[in-house]
Amino acid sequence: MALLLSPEQELIKKVVADFARQDLAPDATRMDRESVFLREHVAKMAPLGLLGMFVPPERGGAGTDTLSFVVAVEEVASVSGTDAMYMILQNALVTNLAAQLMNDPEDEALLRSLLKGEALAACAISEEASGAQPDMIRTTVKPKGGLLEIKGAKSFVAMAGVADTYLVLCRGPSGPQFVAVPKGAKGLHFSPSESKLGLRGLPLADMYLNGVEVPASAALGESGEGWKLLDAPTDLARLGVASALVGLTQGALDMAIDFAKGRVQFGQPIAKFGAIRAMIADVQAELEAARATTYGAAALRDSQKEFKEEVLEARLLAHRIAIRGTKIAHKIHGGAGFMRDLPLERMSRDVRTLMHVWDAQDVTRSRLADLLLG
Ligand SMILES: Cc1cc2nc3c(=O)[nH]c(=O)nc-3n(C[C@H](O)[C@H](O)[C@H](O)COP(=O)(O)OP(=O)(O)OC[C@H]3O[C@@H](n4cnc5c(N)ncnc54)[C@H](O)[C@@H]3O)c2cc1C
Secondary structure, three states: OHHHOOHHHHHHHHHHHHHHHHHHHHHHHHHHHHOOOOHHHHHHHHHHOOOOOOOOHHHOOOOOOHHHHHHHHHHHHOOOHHHHHHHHHHHHHHHHHHHHHOOOHHHHHHHHHHHOOOOOEEEEOOEOOEOOOHHHOOOEEEEEOOEEEEEEEEEEEEOOOOOOEEEEEEEEOOEEEEEEEEOOOOOEEEOOOOOOOOOOOOOEEEEEEEEEEEEHHHEEOOOOOOOHHHHHHHHHHHHHHHHHHHHHHHHHHHHHHHHHHHOEEOOEEHHHOHHHHHHHHHHHHHHHHHHHHHHHHHHHHHOOOOOHHHHHHHHHHHHHHHHHHHHHHHHHHHHHHHOOOOOHHHHHHHHHHHOOOOOOHHHHHHHHHHHHHO
């Protein structure tokens, strides 16, 4: 796969890989055990441009291409699922949407502080009755005496309660509308943060918007742009999840390879046993197929071509190998794989949690079938 990357993309891969190992990996276990979000990781990602990869340089972003985003997410995920998920959220949704929808000088200041990691934002789309179907959302925004009034509730919002600003998807009088809501807005409440199976360093909570009032300028972009407003960012988020699953699984497989070389049974390293060798070879080959599809989808987007089908294919392949690959990594580790002093069990939990973000396997399969069969 390395052959497909340009020298610039190779450089990004190397820089992010070194950064992830030196600056993120040492905290990954603590973030998981203590369910703690480390703001200093955000501060360290900012100077590398990892918070605004799709934002043009003239607006303070890195202005990189989609393949660079995919490669960077993969490298971060290979050591820390929580940090990879945060990166996906910021790049595909938060700063990408903010750059597209925020245009006045006050908004520009917010965008700049998000890119510098000084301010944190979240993107609230999902609701109790509309997990995989954003067009079923019930949260409304209506004009009220020169202001906007928001009523509704959002579920499973990453960074809820911690972020300073929320890009809330609402149903407006003339269609879907994102509205920027500050954390301190009257009528905005948060549930306690969920205790999750995986990605435990990422805060996740529900939001209640009980008649929240914001100025009319908080409406982002044109209301009535339709659900296509969500298409591009959610496809990028799905692609990001596919690459994070590939990265996490590669991390787990690399650990299994190291373990197999060092663990001696029946007088030789278990890496000498045919069954172990075959499992490792199979997982690496299937992982490479998922990676190639992920890169292919990214490259299509970079050539301004339709990439929806390839994103769904990448997601499906990544789901499959992530489950199989982490299972085999456990098998190769024997009993040691289930001990909490190895990162493998955290990575398996992160894989299983990540698979449900922006469409689980069944929904992905059903979306792909719709594209193929109508
Ligand atoms: C760690 C984490 C972070 C998240 N962060 C955010 C965030 O920042 N912002 C945000 O808005 N949301 C966020 N979410 C929400 C996430 O995107 C939703 O959980 C996801 O869209 C699925 O919705 P749901 O949980 O309601 O599942 P449902 O849609 O209720 O699905 C439940 C099950 O039914 C299956 N199913 C549903 N529809 C079909 C179908 N048509 N065909 C076949 N099977 C189907 C699904 O595959 C799944 O197995 C996050 C979730 C997690 C776990």
